[in-house]
Amino acid sequence: MTEAPRRQPTLDEVAERAGVSRSAASRVLNNAPHVSPEKRRAVQRAIRELDYVPHTTARALATRQRGAVALVIAGEAPSIFADPFFARVIVGASAVLEEADLHLMLCLAAGDRSRRRLAELLRARGVDGVMLMAVRENDPVLRLVKETDVPVVFGGRPPGSEPPWYVDVDNVGGARHATEHLLACGRSRVGTICGPPDTQVGRARHRGYREAMILAGLRPVPAERGDFTEPGGVAAMAALLQRQPALDAVFAANDNMAAGALRALRGAGRAVPGDVAVVGFDDLDIARIADPPLTTVRQPIQALGSEMARMLVGLIAGEEPSSLILPTRLVARSST
Amino acid sequence: MTEAPRRQPTLDEVAERAGVSRSAASRVLNNAPHVSPEKRRAVQRAIRELDYVPHTTARALATRQRGAVALVIAGEAPSIFADPFFARVIVGASAVLEEADLHLMLCLAAGDRSRRRLAELLRARGVDGVMLMAVRENDPVLRLVKETDVPVVFGGRPPGSEPPWYVDVDNVGGARHATEHLLACGRSRVGTICGPPDTQVGRARHRGYREAMILAGLRPVPAERGDFTEPGGVAAMAALLQRQPALDAVFAANDNMAAGALRALRGAGRAVPGDVAVVGFDDLDIARIADPPLTTVRQPIQALGSEMARMLVGLIAGEEPSSLILPTRLVARSST
DNA sequence: GAGGGGTTTGGGAGCGCTCCCAAATGGTGG
DNA sequence: CCACCATTTGGGAGCGCTCCCAAACCCCTC
Numbered sequence: 001m002t003e004a005p006r007r008q009p010t011l012d013e014v015a016e017r018a019g020v021s022r023s024a025a026s027r028v029l030n031n032a033p034h035v036s037p038e039k040r041r042a043v044q045r046a047i048r049e050l051d052y053v054p055h056t057t058a059r060a061l062a063t064r065q066r067g068a069v070a071l072v073i074a075g076e077a078p079s080i081f082a083d084p085f086f087a088r089v090i091v092g093a094s095a096v097l098e099e100a101d102l103h104l105m106l107c108l109a110a111g112d113r114s115r116r117r118l119a120e121l122l123r124a125r126g127v128d129g130v131m132l133m134a135v136r137e138n139d140p141v142l143r144l145v146k147e148t149d150v151p152v153v154f155g156g157r158p159p160g161s162e163p164p165w166y167v168d169v170d171n172v173g174g175a176r177h178a179t180e181h182l183l184a185c186g187r188s189r190v191g192t193i194c195g196p197p198d199t200q201v202g203r204a205r206h207r208g209y210r211e212a213m214i215l216a217g218l219r220p221v222p223a224e225r226g227d228f229t230e231p232g233g234v235a236a237m238a239a240l241l242q243r244q245p246a247l248d249a250v251f252a253a254n255d256n257m258a259a260g261a262l263r264a265l266r267g268a269g270r271a272v273p274g275d276v277a278v279v280g281f282d283d284l285d286i287a288r289i290a291d292p293p294l295t296t297v298r299q300p301i302q303a304l305g306s307e308m309a310r311m312l313v314g315l316i317a318g319e320e321p322s323s324l325i326l327p328t329r330l331v332a333r334s335s336t
Numbered sequence: 337m338t339e340a341p342r343r344q345p346t347l348d349e350v351a352e353r354a355g356v357s358r359s360a361a362s363r364v365l366n367n368a369p370h371v372s373p374e375k376r377r378a379v380q381r382a383i384r385e386l387d388y389v390p391h392t393t394a395r396a397l398a399t400r401q402r403g404a405v406a407l408v409i410a411g412e413a414p415s416i417f418a419d420p421f422f423a424r425v426i427v428g429a430s431a432v433l434e435e436a437d438l439h440l441m442l443c444l445a446a447g448d449r450s451r452r453r454l455a456e457l458l459r460a461r462g463v464d465g466v467m468l469m470a471v472r473e474n475d476p477v478l479r480l481v482k483e484t485d486v487p488v489v490f491g492g493r494p495p496g497s498e499p500p501w502y503v504d505v506d507n508v509g510g511a512r513h514a515t516e517h518l519l520a521c522g523r524s525r526v527g528t529i530c531g532p533p534d535t536q537v538g539r540a541r542h543r544g545y546r547e548a549m550i551l552a553g554l555r556p557v558p559a560e561r562g563d564f565t566e567p568g569g570v571a572a573m574a575a576l577l578q579r580q581p582a583l584d585a586v587f588a589a590n591d592n593m594a595a596g597a598l599r600a601l602r603g604a605g606r607a608v609p610g611d612v613a614v615v616g617f618d619d620l621d622i623a624r625i626a627d628p629p630l631t632t633v634r635q636p637i638q639a640l641g642s643e644m645a646r647m648l649v650g651l652i653a654g655e656e657p658s659s660l661i662l663p664t665r666l667v668a669r670s671s672t
Numbered sequence: 673g674a675g676g677g678g679t680t681t682g683g684g685a686g687c688g689c690t691c692c693c694a695a696a697t698g699g700t701g702g
Numbered sequence: 703c704c705a706c707c708a709t710t711t712g713g714g715a716g717c718g719c720t721c722c723c724a725a726a727c728c729c730c731t732c
Binding site: 015020021022023024027033034035036039058060061062063064 | 709710711712713716717718719
């Protein structure tokens with residue numbers, strides 16, 4: 001504000017100062033061949049002296065690539081993004097993107113207006129690629145990304161479709177392990193609090209539970225449905241207890257609901273893990289803080305982000321990566 | 337992938353189809369005056385028929401504005417972003433930005449490399465403005481934003497400096513209210529678990545506590561220092577109890593530490609709120625889930641985001657907004 | 673019917689970069 | 703010493719848009 005609004009120097013000015021042509025300067029900038037060592041040095045000096053920084057937008061226009069990718073959170077309301085899950089995905093992704101010198105745009109694409117903006121962003125080639133998460137069944141965003149010709153990597157699979165490129169977490173396997181763990185602890189009347197059935201995560205974790213039960217020769221208990229929130233977990237656990245009073249273990253499809261279950265069990269006078277063992281899923285902070293600390297299935301959230309980014313960078317570079325399912329790991333604590 | 341790689345139509349093509357000049361088409365696009373109604377209609381029809389979308393990058397180059405702003409999280413490690421706080425700021429900000437038709441870039445500017453990239457982004461005019469958060473004392477990022485000529489809005493104030501434009505939360509007032517609430521509950525031996533003193537938030541909340549004590553004619557108890565984490569809260573509470581066994585209330589500078597305090601108190605056999613009342617700060621999920629649910633100071637996180645965005649949009653438009661301190665609100669639950 | 677005001681209109685010159693291509697340069701072999 | 707090939711070099715034409723400006727146009731008024 002104090003100084004004159006001095007313009008940023010342009011490549012022409014660099015070239016002039018170095019006594020070479022703009023083309024030569026451009027070659028040095030992109031360290032392309034066909035520049036004599038002396039000229040190269042001269043240009044480098046000029047760049048340093050003028051404190052030159054290439055104008056990204058101009059470069060983007062000329063090369064037809066933007067140097068940025070978008071992370072799109074579909075969901076039904078922008079507030080879905082408040083889930084700490086996404087923040088950790090971003091931490092993972094941004095490290096990889098930084099390596100590839102790509103910037104990250106964040107689009108909370110809930111609602112018509114933001115979807116229209118996303119559509120424009122894609123059509124106008126505002127980004128070189130997209131990472132897409134929290135897509136629901138028949139989400140209108142699916143049409144948008146189908147029409148675009150920039151590469152799209154999904155995080156998780158939307159229910160009812162198998163995108164060409166995705167990174168997902170082994171929800172089925174994780175849920176199966178969690179249930180098997182309960183069985184291995186000597187429990188046999190294992191119930192489950194499942195997630196909303198219109199989410200792929202909800203479905204997959206429920207399936208893992210059923211698989212484990214059937215494999216063990218037990219009859220799956222009808223699931224009580226939660227909404228991935230703690231209060232939802234309280235309500236579901238209460239209902240489950242009423243329906244199956246003899247329950248000796250519960251697999252909850254995420255930690256929030258497991259924490260709710262803990263609270264409901266305490267309210268009902270059942271000891272954990274004495275009377276009822278509880279396993280959650282996610283291994284968020286709440287699992288460690290819960291009382292008793294929750295045994296849970298840790299999913300590699302940050303790795304999900306970094307792998308998505310890696311895959312996208314590969315696609316942009318013209319490679320043909322293959323989709324990925326990341327393993328989960330059971331973390332045993334005192335709730336079992 | 338199935339279709340030919342048909343190029344997006346350009347404005348020239350629109351103009352040609354509408355039988356007008358490129359200039360006229362451009363005017364219609366930006367609905368500028370000096371276009372006859374018929375031509376306007378013709379252009380609009382051509383746009384619709386060709387499914388034309390203006391090329392953002394070209395426009396950016398011509399107008400010298402990018403149509404995007406950056407949210408920069410300074411911090412010392414990228415993982416600071418995993419704090420759910422930022423996610424809610426983003427939810428607030430992105431709604432306002434969407435209204436202003438600005439895109440959001442996210443920069444986790446910890447470490448030299450990412451700071452260099454940020455510097456380039458600013459110098460190369462990759463964004464029209466910046467929202468800046470989690471800046472530490474003497475953070476190198478301060479120099480970067482001082483040198484840039486795009487507007488910068490701070491979220492919170494970095495310790496030791498008063499930025500020209502900021503949105504902050506009334507941490508002092510909130511902490512004072514929290515402490516006064518404890519006093520109003522009939523407590524008098526009120527201790528505090530404070531945050532790291534090199535954060536503005538830590539300092540401000542500690543100050544609010546001291547103000548309330550002094551105003552009430554009481555001697556502030558020397559604070560026990562935590563690090564804003566739950567385990568940190570456990571340790572601090574244990575230390576505090578040892579030092580001040582007669583304590584009957586604690587103000588913790590955030591909910592995580594308050595939850596830790598709860599756990600430590602339970603471990604020490606003190607009833608909450610019977611023996612010791614506890615107040616936290618933030619009103620995150622954990623406050624509601626804690627046992628007993630925490631009385632806490634709610635800060636308007638989403639509003640922080642939206643107000644930052646609003647201020648930035650104003651600055652970009654050439655206005656001269658004034659900085660803002662958002663009020664907090666005490667939420668009474670069962671820990672007091 | 674010529675002169676004057678205002679409003680359209682379209683050509684052209686950018687914005688700052690990349691990249692193609694033709695010309696210049698330099699080193700080699702016959 | 704010249705022809706010939708491989709490099710290096712710089713001019714110029716984009717990329718797709720905005721915006722200035724001069725020319726064209728329209729409608730009055732005198």
